Amino acid sequence: MNKAALFQQIQKKQSFLCVGLDTDLSKIPAHLLVLNDPIFEFNKQIIDATADLAVAYKPNIAFYEALGAKGWESLKKTLDYIPQEIFTIADAKRGDIGNTSGLYAKAFFEQMDFDSITVAPYMGIDSVKPFLAFEDKWVILLALTSNEGSADFQLTESKSGKPLFQEVLEKSQSWGNTDNMMYVVGATRGEKIAEVRAIVPDHFFLVPGVGAQGGSLEEVAKYGMNASCGLLVNSSRGIIYASKGQDFANAAREEAKKLQQEMKELLAQYCH
Amino acid sequence: MNKAALFQQIQKKQSFLCVGLDTDLSKIPAHLLVLNDPIFEFNKQIIDATADLAVAYKPNIAFYEALGAKGWESLKKTLDYIPQEIFTIADAKRGDIGNTSGLYAKAFFEQMDFDSITVAPYMGIDSVKPFLAFEDKWVILLALTSNEGSADFQLTESKSGKPLFQEVLEKSQSWGNTDNMMYVVGATRGEKIAEVRAIVPDHFFLVPGVGAQGGSLEEVAKYGMNASCGLLVNSSRGIIYASKGQDFANAAREEAKKLQQEMKELLAQYCH
Numbered sequence: 001m002n003k004a005a006l007f008q009q010i011q012k013k014q015s016f017l018c019v020g021l022d023t024d025l026s027k028i029p030a031h032l033l034v035l036n037d038p039i040f041e042f043n044k045q046i047i048d049a050t051a052d053l054a055v056a057y058k059p060n061i062a063f064y065e066a067l068g069a070k071g072w073e074s075l076k077k078t079l080d081y082i083p084q085e086i087f088t089i090a091d092a093k094r095g096d097i098g099n100t101s102g103l104y105a106k107a108f109f110e111q112m113d114f115d116s117i118t119v120a121p122y123m124g125i126d127s128v129k130p131f132l133a134f135e136d137k138w139v140i141l142l143a144l145t146s147n148e149g150s151a152d153f154q155l156t157e158s159k160s161g162k163p164l165f166q167e168v169l170e171k172s173q174s175w176g177n178t179d180n181m182m183y184v185v186g187a188t189r190g191e192k193i194a195e196v197r198a199i200v201p202d203h204f205f206l207v208p209g210v211g212a213q214g215g216s217l218e219e220v221a222k223y224g225m226n227a228s229c230g231l232l233v234n235s236s237r238g239i240i241y242a243s244k245g246q247d248f249a250n251a252a253r254e255e256a257k258k259l260q261q262e263m264k265e266l267l268a269q270y271c272h
Numbered sequence: 273m274n275k276a277a278l279f280q281q282i283q284k285k286q287s288f289l290c291v292g293l294d295t296d297l298s299k300i301p302a303h304l305l306v307l308n309d310p311i312f313e314f315n316k317q318i319i320d321a322t323a324d325l326a327v328a329y330k331p332n333i334a335f336y337e338a339l340g341a342k343g344w345e346s347l348k349k350t351l352d353y354i355p356q357e358i359f360t361i362a363d364a365k366r367g368d369i370g371n372t373s374g375l376y377a378k379a380f381f382e383q384m385d386f387d388s389i390t391v392a393p394y395m396g397i398d399s400v401k402p403f404l405a406f407e408d409k410w411v412i413l414l415a416l417t418s419n420e421g422s423a424d425f426q427l428t429e430s431k432s433g434k435p436l437f438q439e440v441l442e443k444s445q446s447w448g449n450t451d452n453m454m455y456v457v458g459a460t461r462g463e464k465i466a467e468v469r470a471i472v473p474d475h476f477f478l479v480p481g482v483g484a485q486g487g488s489l490e491e492v493a494k495y496g497m498n499a500s501c502g503l504l505v506n507s508s509r510g511i512i513y514a515s516k517g518q519d520f521a522n523a524a525r526e527e528a529k530k531l532q533q534e535m536k537e538l539l540a541q542y543c544h
Binding site for chain 1: 294332334335337338339340341342344345348363365366367368369370372373375376378379383384392393394395396397398399400414417419420421422423424425426428429430431433436439440443
């Protein structure tokens with residue numbers, strides 16, 4: 001789907017919620033563990049409980065890789081189960097030289113049918129462009145993350161005074177367009193989000209999480225929204241591990257609902 | 273294995289050759305395609321033909337991911353087949369926030385028993401350190417690559433005049449030590465390698481390839497070697513696709529032998 005279609009979904013569901021399927025055998029309810037594919041069963045129930053509230057699902061690929069070939073199968077089954085109109089993100093943070101990035105693209109865009117993939121920018125243009133060769137598929141490029149280590153290199157200022165993340169944003173804009181490129185922008189303090197928004201006014205941002213490490217959902221919306229919403233805000237643990245009991249899917253729905261209600265108000269307030 | 277053990281292997285085999293198992297169904301000999309696992313059969317014969325000449329094998333994970341769960345199985349079988357004393361590199365260029373990097377580490381260090389993994393530095397310290405928590409395992413951090421896009425960000429100079437790759441080298445040195453960290457250093461012009469060597473005199477470098485994009489093997493050895501050799505030089509296509517016929521393993525051996533012979537002389541000349 002392109003940007004307009006994604007925005008349509010956001011308006012339809014009054015939500016810009018992305019549910020992170022960071023599914024961990026040690027964290028899911030014990031009663032699922034006797035099943036043949038506990039990971040998929042968990043994801044299936046989460047999807048069933050939240051599909052009307054979320055515009056995106058984002059499995060972090062590490063969680064599936066950690067389980068070897070079986071994890072890969074659970075991932076594929078999960079992806080196939082997600083309703084067609086919901087935007088899917090392979091949170092893989094891949095990136096390599098040309099032909100190799102092309103193979104990563106094959107893995108996630110052909111072997112599996114993800115709409116998008118997160119990509120690391122360190123190796124520059126030829127490590128990113130191969131993903132953009134796939135029609136109707138998106139690259140979500142790491143720009144400014146909000147983990148502790150984001151300060152190590154992303155904030156390093158060049159001679160012209162620009163931090164590295166700004167160089168990444170500015171340079172990469174010409175590699176694709178607003179219909180196939182998004183940026184990972186951590187929920188840092190509001191001013192930082194405003195800074196990023198000023199550099200890339202029309203691109204979507206994937207915000208990995210709110211609250212814990214920086215800005216609140218309101219701040220992110222206030223400083224980060226644009227006329228097409230322009231935000232996908234992810235929540236993983238807060239939703240999928242809301243309960244460790246038999247009621248886990250309902251509990252997940254409750255938390256997703258709370259966020260969606262807040263998002264509905266923020267859309268009304270800031271999306272213009 | 274630690275640095276001393278790796279150097280011991282280099283001295284024993286008189287080689288610092290790493291064979292890149294970038295195994296592609298569209299490139300391997302046709303006669304293998306009727307088999308149940310052509311990828312593994314190919315790798316097995318390559319390993320049989322080159323194990324006495326190589327000190328490392330480096331599968332690029334994208335090639336296996338592109339084949340889904342089946343690719344993951346071929347990868348594991350390949351890894352299990354490699355003789356114990358040969359250094360194995362998961363060329364995965366992974367990197368994510370703390371607990372997620374920890375899961376990538378589980379995938380490659382526990383699910384499969386690789387000695388090392390290539391890691392992208394963009395997200396900083398907490399995206400790298402989780403890999404270093406595994407005993408007897410290495411991180412090979414991207415520093416200066418030699419693809420076209422390496423100029424986009426890696427060479428961007430900070431206010432102090434240091435290019436980004438130098439910031440990466442300097443900052444990351446304290447995250448581990450010379451027994452668990454290496455750096456990916458592209459085979460660029462000799463002076464650049466000398467520059468990198470001056471910043472990190474005692475760390476091993478993984479040099480992804482020689483000839484095509486920059487410095488020759490001699491140049492890399494002349495400017496990059498240290499008293500423990502300090503280099504693993506990779507060759508993929510030049511070796512594994514030397515022939516597309518029934519004699520592919522022998523042809524691979526021929527090419528590996530040529531490189532090893534050259535490396536033997538370079539060790540004598542420059543390793544001190």
